[in-house]
Amino acid sequence: MSAGRPKGHGDPLNHPVVLASNFRGEEGVYTRTHGTAGWIGLEEAVGALEGGRAVAFGSGMAAASAALFALAPKVLVLPTFSYLGVRALVADLVEQARMEVRFVDIADTAAMVAACAGADVVWVETPTNPTLDVADLPAITAAAHAAGAKVVVDSTFATPVCAQPLSDGADVVVHSGTKFIGGHSDLLIGLAVAASDEVYDRLHHARLVNGSTPGALEAFLALRGLRTLPLRMERMQANAVELVARLGAHPHVAEVRYPGFGAMVSFVVAGGADAADAVCRSVELLVPATSLGGVETTIERRQKYAGDAHVPPGLLRMSVGIEHIDDLWADLAHALP
């Protein structure tokens, strides 16, 4: 993919990191208002993969906030169980009387369809963090549009390699580029990709007035990471599929959750919270850590967070990396009771 590269004869292959907020001239060029070539390169590449026009932000949460700011719903449909950060943001907006929220189980398509009537925005996260539920996107987008609502999809766990929600009818796709797009656990960045020019303009305006801009180095690293995303996903997904099979046959694993694609796997350790915490303390190759999407496998017990109190106490969410499968399994098999 050549999207996001300088195109002129003699140009460098990658946009250099331009550490500048201010530009000489009377045209008033300023980084927050005009962007930089580095941001624009990243936006072009993510836009090309998703089939829309992308705006880069300082984090995934900044992209999610901008989507809500730009679409300003009075009535929002939100998955009951999804990334706790977005639920915390919406809780604040509800408390400030900026919107009303309807919580629906994302995997219950009939309930999602029924909730669209009278809604302004339907927020979808698929697969969900951390229980990996999958939404029927074509059915939900059809019902939302029939009701005059816009659909935003947080596709962080699917990545642009495994899903292109705009082609299933979504109006906006949101990514925490911090995760798989960056892919090396070394940056924070977010992206929101719009299907239409009108929504793109609103997202761009949201970044301008909220000042939620990405950093120059972060945009450079995210675009460099994006170039290897399909290769990383191939290896991570192959590892994930194999681990799902082996975990499923393990006598101390009560349940394995895997949507059939991607690199996120959640499994429930028989014996509950204490047994699952012991696994996180015993692993040596896997990293006990809260973020995900890097080349290294990370693992975390999620129910310890107040926002994830609903998930089984022994559930471990694992972001599968690119290590050798034999090394991964040896570490897990040794750490499991």
Ligand SMILES: Cc1ncc(COP(=O)(O)O)c(C=O)c1O
């Ligand atoms: C599904 C999902 N969406 C959004 C975010 C927020 O992204 P960031 O941490 O880059 O703000 C996360 C972070 O964990 C996430 O898992």
